[in-house]
Amino acid sequence: MTEAPSDRQRRWNDQMPPDRAWKSRPGVNRASRVAEQDRAAGGRHARAVDIGDGRYARASIALRLYRSTRRIRAYLRWSQDGGTREKYVGEVDAATRAANLALAWSMAHAAGQATDEVVPPESQASSPATRAVMVANKGRDTKPELLLRSALHRKGLRYRVSVRPVRDLRRTADVVFTKARVAVFVDGCYWHGCPEHHRPATKRAEFWQEKIAGNRARDADTNASLSAQGWAVVRVWEHEDPEAAADRIRGIVGSRLGESSRTAPHRG
Template sequence: MSEVPEWKAPEGSWASSAARRRNMQAIRSRDTQPERLIRRLVHAKGLRYRVAARPLPGLRRTADMVFRPAKVAVFIDGCYWHGCPEHYVPPRTNPGYWSEKVLRNVQRDRDTDERLTEAGWLVLRFWEHEPSDACAHKIANVVLGRRGDSRGH
């Protein structure tokens, strides 16, 4: 068995240690608990969707749930990574980097919303702390409304 060389942060890297790097790599970018719960509730309402899909083929951004025929893109945003006005707490470690990263995420979110809206999509954004059943109910109502479906969900 060959020995694995010790990991060293590249020059200017955000990862201050191998332990920090492992911690950051472990953070899920998709299939988070709030996402899975909302998807399960929406699926139970009889709706089908694409998971972690690009609404627009030329745009390198993925939505958590995509309803193509209805042109609805759903994002369930994490409070820390997307700068929730209610729950975001600035980091104590390397605050310059992380605050800038969150700011870039928020700017990218606004840009994504704008591009999708211009292409005729409806963007729904929810915070991870919002009640899952309320999110699922709103998603179902919006998607069914855009499809012209009157199943009364």
């Protein structure tokens, strides 16, 4: 039975809500936070805010504890026109953060603050969910790439960005260490068939299976072609922790240069 609002609002009258009801776990990376919001909303396509003219912004729910009232409040947040917008959704009082996020998304949809993204007529996507994933995967300078590059730079590594390791081979790596001959590719979980996070499409399943299989075959061919010409290939999933990935890359670069990974910065 669903609790009446009056009953639910008394839950935290005599005690402070526990951290697990609103606070995210320490050290959670961006990919995990995105996945958390997707699960709570019922899919990435359900995290849309209509900003007019057929445009949608991808929103998230922020949970905040107000200690003076012992209340957890939910806010809908999204980026628009270079700034961050925010709208109050309501109070939530479930026992876990996951449940409160789901409740807040349900409230936002019921109030018309959030909506499901509509697939434009010209889109090749078979559903709003598929289109949301496709839109989130840019060709270069994606968020995971930028985070990895920043981590590499902080560790004293210098590199080239989005270039062909071998001029005559039509394959562009995301990060290239020319002197060490190390090519780094940051692979999106959907497009490259991540075994941990990839979820096959249910509509036009055969088409998307062939698409992902083709991408994986191309990845394998790229690895083999570059290795045959003396290059070390490093693949980083978008969900990986950028600091850990940067440490792994630094070790490989240092090893191929015949230096310790703690040497002074070297140029890509």
